[in-house]
Amino acid sequence: MNERQQAYFRKKLLDWKSEILSQSKLTIEQMQTDSLHLADPADRASSETDHSLELRTRDRQRKLISKIDSAIRRIDNGEYGYCEETGEPIGLRRLEARPTATLSLEAQEQHERREKVHRDD
Structure with a gap:
């Protein structure tokens, strides 16, 4: 991978991380301003369910930030752009679609097949 490609993916990863962090700030601000002291129990339950889902989403995004930092x-x-298992280059199209990829498409498919076999036991 040449320097220009590395710079492109670094910017893509940093922009993605920045977007996630700004969304997270908005979520926190919204949750702080939303009133959980709703009179109607159904409204309160709905609001609590929405908050729970949002917190789960944010937890997944926190894990994604860790993967983004690892890619950077x-x-x-x-080492970016090379498969952790085979050492072969990861295709640019795969990295474009999933910039945090650590396995080549072939290695990922093989990994998923092994998982499926073990899951079916």
Whole structure:
């Protein structure tokens, strides 16, 4: 992977992280302003369910930020874009679709087949 490609993916990852963090701030602000002291029990239950779903989404995004940070570290170390299992380059189309990918498409498919076999036991 050349320097221009690395710079492109670094910017893509940093922009993605920034977007997630700004969405997270908006969620926190919204949750702080929303009133949980609703008179109607159905409205309160609906509001609490919405908050619970939003918090689960934010937890998944927190894990995604960790993967983004890991990808940026791999760029810094010169390891970005190479499969962790085979050492072969990960295709640019795969990285474009999933910038945090650590496995080539073939290795990922093989990994998923192994998971399916073990899950079916």
